[in-house]
Amino acid sequence: MISANLFHTFKWIKINLFSSKLNTILTLISLLFIFYFLTTLLSFVFFSAEWKVIDTNLRLLLIGPFPENEEWRIWASVYWITALSGFSFAHYGSISRKILLYSFLSIFLLMLLIEPMSNVNLFILSILSIIFFIVGYLFHSIIKIKSIYKNKMVLIGWAITLPLVVLFLKIFGGVETTKWGGYFLNIMLAWTGIIFGFIFGLLLAIGRASSLVVIKYSCTVYIEVIRAAPLVAWLFFAYLVIPDLLPDIFANKVDIALRVVIVLSGFTAAYIAEIIRGGLQSVHFGQIEAAKALGMNAYQSTSLIILPQAIRAVIPALVSQFIALWKDTTLLLAAGLAFRELLGSGKAALSQLEFIGKYSEVYLFVALLFWIVSFSMSRFSLNFEKKLGLNKGD
Known part of the structure; x- marks a missing residue:
């Protein structure tokens, strides 16, 4: 099975990247450019950059x-949105390996730029938002109702989200928009x-x-x-x-x-x-x-x-x-x-x-x-x- 996949991979590479002299030259030039760009970027991210800023x-x-003492308003909104996003994502699609890979790379890059121990509270609250997304995603498969009702739940959920977020931001005195x-x-x-x-x-x-x-x-x-x-x-x-x-x-x-x-x-x-x-x-x-x-x-x-x-x-x-x-x-x-x-x-x-x-x-x-x-x-x-x-x- 693995050898068959490798054969098809090499065949695709030959047909699409090295099918002629011109394609071969363009492929090599592109690979050199990508190599130079990635090495320069990774060298800066890992060695040259100072992320203290x-x-x-x-x-x-x-x-x-x-205001720092009003941050709960934002996090309440974030948790609702991430949970609803997880439910919506499960309803309209599925999490493939590619999406997991892209998500992991994004989180990994953010962790490279952010020192978790110097922003412990923010780091923990961010991890909680990921957990809420997973909970929303799993909740979609747990509830045993027809797809049409799940679709209505998604539509109603997003319809009330904006008023709900505004409510979170404005109740109990609220925070001025200039802040x-x-x-x-x-x-x-x-x-x-x-x-x-x-x-x-x-x-x-x-x-x-x-x-x-x-x-x-x-x-x-x-x-x-x-x-x-x-x-x-x-x-x-x-x-x-x-x-x-x-x-x-x-x-x-x-x-x-x-x-x-x-x-x-x-x-x-x-x-x-x-x-x-x-x-x-x-x-x-x-x-x-x-x-x-x-x-x-x-x-x-x-x-x-x-x-x-x-x-x-x-x-x-x-x-x-x-x-x-x-x-x-x-x-x-x-x-x-x-x-x-x-x-x-x-x-x-x-x-x-x-x-x-x-x-x-x-x-x-x-x-x-x-x-x-x-x-x-x-x-x-x-x-x-x-x-x-x-x-x-x-």
Whole structure:
């Protein structure tokens, strides 16, 4: 069995990498480049880098100026989300060896950059979040109910998650949004932007495809205007212009975080609307005719026949847009808003006299944290596509 696998492996290598002189030269050049890149990176990570800047500023990078005695609010939210993520992952896919390997490598790299003994509490709380994920994953197989009910549990769980997190952050006095920061702030902004951006974008796509002229052209104008300017310009708009447009009674009462969420959601919605519109155009007209023949009205045919097929066709593009929004949350630093998200927290750490010049260590750690979320979203999307019968060959 092993010899057969080796034979197929060598055969694949020969066919795909060394099938001609040109392929052989390109393969060797690529291998030399990969070898040089990996040796340089590993040499820096293990021998040259000084990770004290991360150990000292770990809390600043993760949650910013969030009050220390209020951290339980964040961890309560994290444990709920990790448990629900484990349950969702078990429902929509399975943990393969590749995923276990990637997860192990991510945790291993983080442990290399963080000194666990100097951040004991944070280390223990992080391990607990992994345990909650495992509990959620195992709970899916323990409960003996039909798959359709498990699907409803997942949908209801994620539907109440955002209100639940906001409740955790606001009950018993709460914490002002100006004290939110670090990695936590990036996650909150991306999360709310994705949820509301998808809902609003879905409505815009349906509106643009509507036969009602007023609705169609209103949605079209909104989409084209929003896409005509970069996100950073709209963030400046939220920070500087919106207060001047509001009545005096509301001018100083609209939270800056709420304004940023509105801009992120509205900006993302314009792009999601075009993605879904492409999916709507991929649905054959015969499907609509068949729905009418069955006696379905416009609402039933759209919600039960057209939209499921349209969204199914554009899942990869939607996830790409979600990942783009996740990375775009760093633009808060460029816009100079009154927040210190992950990249801004990294810049604050570099301004400390002891750590001036430690750019590589800080930005490598920041990049790793962003990569973990982006890669997780990508893999979850792939599992979901396989669950729907797509990308069986990946």
